[in-house]
Amino acid sequence: MAEVRDREVAAARAPALHVPHEEALGFWRKYVFSTDHKVIGIQYAVTGLLFLLFGFSLMMLMRWQLAYPEQPLPWIGRLLGDSRAPGGVMLPEFYNQLGAMHGTIMVFLGVVPLAVGGFGNFVLPLQIGAPDMAFPKVNMASYWCYFLGGVTMFVSFFAPGGAAQAGWTSYPPLAAITPFWGQVLWLVGMVFLITSSLLGSINFITTTIQLRAEGMTFFRLPFFVWAQFVTAFLLLLAFPPLEAAAVLQLMDRIAGTSFFMPSGLVVSGQPLEISGGGSPLLWQHLFWFLAHPEVYVLILPAMGIVAEVIANNTRKPLWGYRTMVYSVVFLGFMSFIVWAHHMFLTGMGTTIAGFFQTTTMIISVPSVIILTALFLSLWGGSIRFTTPMLFALAFLPMFGIGGLTGLPLGLSATDIHLHDTYYVIGHFHYVVAPGTIFALFAGIYHWFPKATGRKMSEFLGKLHFWPSLVFMNMVFFPMLIQGLAGVSRRLYDGGAMYTHAQEVLYWNKIMSFGAWGLAVAQLPFVVNFFRSIRGGEPVSRNPWEATTLEWAAPSPPPHGNFERPPVVYRGPYEYSVPGSAAGYLPQHVAAEH
Amino acid sequence: MDEHALDIKKHVRIYITVFVALLALTLITVAVSYLHLPKVPAIALALLIATVKGSLVACYFMHLISERKLIFIVLIFTGIFFTGLLLLPYFTEMDVVGR
Amino acid sequence: MLQRFMFLPPAASEHAPRLDFMLELVHWLMLLLFVGWSVYFAVVLVRFRASRNPRASYEGAQGKPAKWAEVGVVIAEAILLLGFSFPLWAERVEAFPQEREATVVHVVGEQFAWNVHYPGADGVFGRRDPAKVDVQTNPLGLDRSDPAAADDIVTLNQLHLPVNRPAIIHLSSKDVIHSFALWEMRVKQDAIPGLSIPVWFTPTVTTEEMRRRTGNPEYNFEIGCAQLCGLGHYRMRGFLTVETPEEFEAWLAEQARYQLGAGEEEEFWQ
Amino acid sequence: MQLPYAATARPDTGVTNGKLGTWLFLASEVMLFGALFATYIILRVGATHWPHGAELLNVPLATINTAVLITSSVTMVMAWASCAQRSLGRFRLYMGLTILLGAVFLVIKYFEYAAKIHHHLYPRTNTFLAIYFTLTGLHAFHVFGGMVLNAYFWGPGVRLWRENPEWFTHRVEHAGLFWHFVDLVWIFLFPTLYLL
C-alpha cells in the first residue's frame, strides 16, 4: 500500500501538464458553456437532481389527494390558483397533469440525465483514460438541448389549460383532445430531449470505441463503462422512432392530420372534424419501441454504478465479470423485442402475445444472471459498510422485488388481472426508486470526492440511507397489495369509488405518509451535499483505494484529466491479488516490484 | 483509405459511371410506373430498383465498398433493429383478436 | 394457499380460479427466489463484514449452486409460459363459444360511461352511425330506422348477464381508449376507437350469491375503466349484475317495455 | 487541447472519431425514417382507399428533383475528391454547385407544395397527404440542414484547410456522408410516394 501511495505522491509532485487556454477561459466558457466533460457532467447531474426534486414535489401533492381525496391541500392549495385547485382542492385535470409530468420528469428529466448525462459524462472518459469526450462541442449542445427541453416542460405548467395530462405515455386519441398547449409543449419538449440523448449517445459510443487509453482493451473496461456503452446504443437506436412519433403527433395537433386518429370519433357528442383513417395503436407501438429500451436505460447505468461500488467495497474482483458483460450486451439486444408486453390487452392474438411474453421471460434471464453475479461477488469479500456501499447493497433486494414483480406482468394471462393496476406502479417504482435512485445515490457518495476533492459525511450519509430504505418500502410495497386487489392506477380518488377497493384503501394514507417521510429523509442528503462541497474532509486522488482509472487522476481532475496519458496493464478489479502488498493493483500501475 | 492522386482519378471515373446508372434507373422506374402493372409486381419492382440505386449511393458515394469492419458492425446492428421496426406494421395489424 | 394473503377480489367466473392459481404459482416462484437470496444475502453480510474478514479472497465463490438456481429459474419460467400462460391466453382470445350459445353484447366506452347494447329479440345488432349520436337521447347513435335496430336495447352503465352462460362482449369506444375491467371476472380488455375487440367469459356467481358470501348487501360487480381516459377516468364506473336466466329475461323484457314502448325512450337513462 | 484520432484514424479501429460519429448519427436517422416508413405501411394497409401517387402528385417535377439530388450527390463526392487531390479551387466549385443544387431542389419542392395548397390539398385532407407532407417536409428539412453544413465548409470552415488539409478532407467526407444519406432517403421516398 505504501508503495502505491508513494507513487501517487510522486505523480502529484510531477509538474502538471500545461493545458493551454485553461486560464484564458472566462466564467461563461468555463462553467456555463463549457466543453469539458466534467463540467458538463456536473451540469447534467445538478439539473437532473433539481428535476428529481421537482418531480418528487409534484408527487407529494398527488399523494395528498390520494390520501385525503377532495380535501383542501394545506398551505400549498391556496398557491395553486383556481384553475388548478379551487379552494385548495385539486381538480382531476390537475391531478392528471401532475401524474403525466411526474412520470415524464422523473424518467426523461431526472433519472436519465443524472445517470447517463451526469455519471456517464463525468466518469466514463476518466475510466477509459481519455482526456475528454470525442466531440466536446456536441457534448455541450447535448446538455443545452436537454436544458431547453426541461424549460419547455416546466413552462407548460403555466400554459393555458395547464401541462400535458394524458399520462407520460400520451396515448392518442386522448392526447389529441386534451388542452392544446400542454400537449404541444410536451411534444416539443420531448423532441428536444430526444435530440439531446441522440447527441449524447453518439458521443458516448465514439468515445468508448476511439479514446480508450493504451492497453484498455474491451475486456478491461470497467463494468460501468460497458453498461453506459450498451445504454448509449439503446438511446441511439430506440429514441428516433419516438422522435418520429412525436413529430406525427405534433402534425395531428397542429396540422389536423389523422395519423393516430381512426374514423368516426365522437367526442362529447360531437363528431370530430378530421379525415380519420389513422391508428391509435401505432402510437403505442412507436412509444413502447422506445420506452421499453428506455427502462433499461434507467437500470443499466445503475447496475454499472452498483458493480463499481461493490467491487471496491468488497475488496475483491467482481464474480463473473465476463458473464456480466455478455449478459448486459444480450440484455440490450433483447430489449428491442419485448416492447409489446405493455400492450397485451390491446387485442393481441395468441401468436403475437406468445412471442412477446416469451421474449419477456428470456430477457429476465440476463437480469437474473447479473444480479446473481453481484450477489456472488459478495462471497469471500471483506465488506466495508460505507455509505455508497449501503445504497449499493440495498439496490440488490430492491431491484430484486421490482424485477420479480415484472414476471407476472410479463405473462400475458396474469397481466389480464394486473395490467394498469397499482401492481404495475409498484413493480416499476421498485426498480426505479429504491433501485435506480439508490444506485444513483451510491454513485454520488462514491464519486463526490473525485468531483470535488472532498468526501461527504458518513454520518449524514447513514442518516440519509436508513430512513430512506424504510420509507421507500412503506411507499411502494402497499402498491403491490393494492394492485392485486384490483385498484387501478391514475385514479384521482385513489380508488375510493370502487367497492372492491375499499378493503385496501387505508393503505393510501400509509403510502402518503411514507412519501412525505421520504422527503424528510432527503434533508440530510441535501445538507450533506452542499456542506461537503466546501466543508467536506479533503481527500487525495484515491480515497477509496480503488483500481479503476478515474482514481489515477487528481481530485478534481484538471481540464484534460490526466497529467500524462495513462497506460493500462490489467483488468478493472484487481483487488486482494495474492502476494500483492498494497492489497490492490490499479489498472495503470505497471507492476508492484 | 489512401488518397493517392491516381486512386482518386480512378474513383472519379467510377462516380461518373454510377451517376449515369442512377439517372438511367430513375428513368426506368418512372417509365415502369406508367405501365400500370398490377400492385404487387409494381411495388416489388419499384422497391427493387430503389434498393439498387440506394446500394449504389451507399457503396460508391459513401465509400461503403471499402469501409472498415467497425462501421459494418454498427450498420449490421442498425439493420437488425430497422428490420424489427419495419415489422411493426405486422404487429399492429396482423394478429388482432376478432378479425 | 398463498391466495388468502394476496388480497385478490373474489373470483366469480369460470376461468378466474385458474388465473388465480397461476398468479399464485408465479408468486410462489418469486417468493422462493426472494427468500432464498435474502437468506444468502444476510449470511454473507454478516459473515464477510470487514471487521470479521479483514482480507478478501481473490477467488471468491464457486458459484455452482447459483448456476443451478439460474437453470431453475429458466425451467420455472418455461413451465409458467408453456403450461399456464399460453393455454390460458389462447382460451381467452381464441376459444370463443358459438354466438348462439352465448349472451352477446356490445359495450361502447365513452368519456365517461359505458354504453351497453343488446341486440333484442331478433338477436341482430342494429346499425350505429356516429352522425346520429345525441348525448341525451341516443348516445350510441343507434339508427332506429334500421329494421335490425328496432328491438335493440341500450343501457347506460348497466350490464346484466345470466349466470353460467358464456358471455361475448364486443368492445369499442366512441372517443378515446378505455379499458373494460371486470375485476371479479378476471376480465380486462382495452376498448379502442376504430376497433371492435371481443372478450368472453362465463360468470358463475350471481350478484345475489356474492352479497350473501361477502355479507355485504350492497355488493355489486363493477365495471371499471382501467385506462386513463381523461379527467373523469376515476369515476367511469358501471355495474354488472349477474342473475338467473329467468331474472335476466325478465329484466330484458322490462327494458324493452321501457325503451320501445311509445314515447318513453327519451327519459330512460336519466 | 487536441483530442486523439480527430484527424487521423485510430490504428486498431481504422477510423477517425468523426467518421464513426457520423455513421452513428446516420444509424439513428435510419431508425427515424424507418419509423416513418412503417407508419406509411400501416396507414396504407389500413386505408379503405389509397390514392396512386400520380393522381395527386406531380411525377415529372419529382423526377426532375430526383435527378437534381442525384447530381448534387455527384458534385458532393467530386468536392471531396478535389480536397483529396488538394485542390481548393475545384473543391469550392463543386461544393458551391452542391449547395446550389440543394437550393434548386427546395425551390422545386416549394412549387410542388404551393400547387397542393392551391388545390386545397392539405395534410389534413387524408392520410396519404398527411404522410406525404410529413415525409417530404422532414426530408426537405434534412436537405436544408445539409446545405447549412455544406455552406459552412464552403465558407468559414475553410480555415481548417490551411491548418490541416487532411483533417479538412475528412470533415468534408463526413458532410458528404450526410448529404448522400439524404439523397438515399429520397431515392426511397420518390417511388413510394409518387409512383406506387
Ligand code: HEA
Ligand atoms: C428500470 C426500469 C424497469 C426495469 C428494469 C423493468 C424490468 C422488467 N419489467 Fe417493467 N416496467 C417499467 C420499468 C422497468 N421494468 C415501467 C416504467 C413500466 C410501466 C410503464 C407504464 O405503463 O407507465 C413497466 C411495466 C412493465 C410491464 C407492463 C405491465 C402492464 O402495463 O401491464 C411488464 C410486462 O411484461 C414489465 C415486465 C418487466 C420484466 C419482465 C422485467 C425484467 O427485466 C426484470 C428482470 C429481473 C428479475 C427477474 C429480478 C432478478 C433478481 C433476482 C432473482 C434476485 C432476487 C434476490 C433478492 C430479491 C434478494 N414491466
Ligand code: HEA
Ligand atoms: C424514474 C422514474 C420515477 C421515479 C424515480 C419515481 C419516484 C416516485 N414516484 Fe413515480 N412514476 C413514474 C416514474 C417515477 N417515479 C412514472 C413513469 C409514473 C407513471 C405516470 C403515469 O401514470 O403516466 C409514476 C407514477 C407514480 C404514482 C402513481 C400515480 C397514479 O397512477 O395516479 C405514484 C403514486 O404514489 C408515484 C409515486 C412516486 C414516489 C413517492 C416516488 C419517490 O420515490 C420519489 C423519490 C425521489 C427522490 C428520493 C428524489 C431525491 C432527490 C433530491 C432530494 C434532490 C436533492 C437535490 C439536490 C441535492 C440539488 N409515482
Ligand code: CUA
Ligand atoms: Cu375510461 Cu378511463
Ligand SMILES: [Cu+2]
Ligand atoms: Cu417493458
